[in-house]
Amino acid sequence: MASKADPGRASSPLLIGPLVVIAVLVVLIALWPQDLIGASLGDFLLVTLFLGGAAAWRTGKAVAQGWAPFLQLVFYCLLLAGAVRFCHFALFEDELLSLEPFAVEFVLLTSIATLGFRAHRKRQMTVQYGWMYEPAGKLAWRPKTFG
Incomplete structure (x- = not known):
């Protein structure tokens, strides 16, 4: 049995956390898209x-x-969230120094990177x-049991 x-x-937490964050972001973006992503949905999907x-x-x-x-x-x-924000600015004339879209991009990209x-x-x-270890799903492992 695996310990805590x-x-x-x-x-x-490195598995559950990013999945929960992505689910919450999807709901929040569905409720307030313009406030949170700053760009059109197509631009957000493509670049971010x-x-x-x-x-x-x-x-x-x-x-x-x-x-x-x-x-x-x-x-x-x-750094990657800053680069993505710059791409939105350079390609789609979005605001460069906008806190909400930067925070959403940072949290989303960190969650995806954590899953990777x-x-x-x-x-x-x-x-x-x-x-010593065997797979326990797509993103988990566990100690091998002998016997």
């Missing part, structure tokens, strides 16, 4: 979700691959330490 300190468990989200996923995987601490991932997502981090860390733990 087991980072690979399916109820880990598809381009920024793909970059965030790869950033999470890269940080995990280098066995870097999670705080480094948060710093990279801060988690996916790669699960692979690392089950492949590199296959004698």
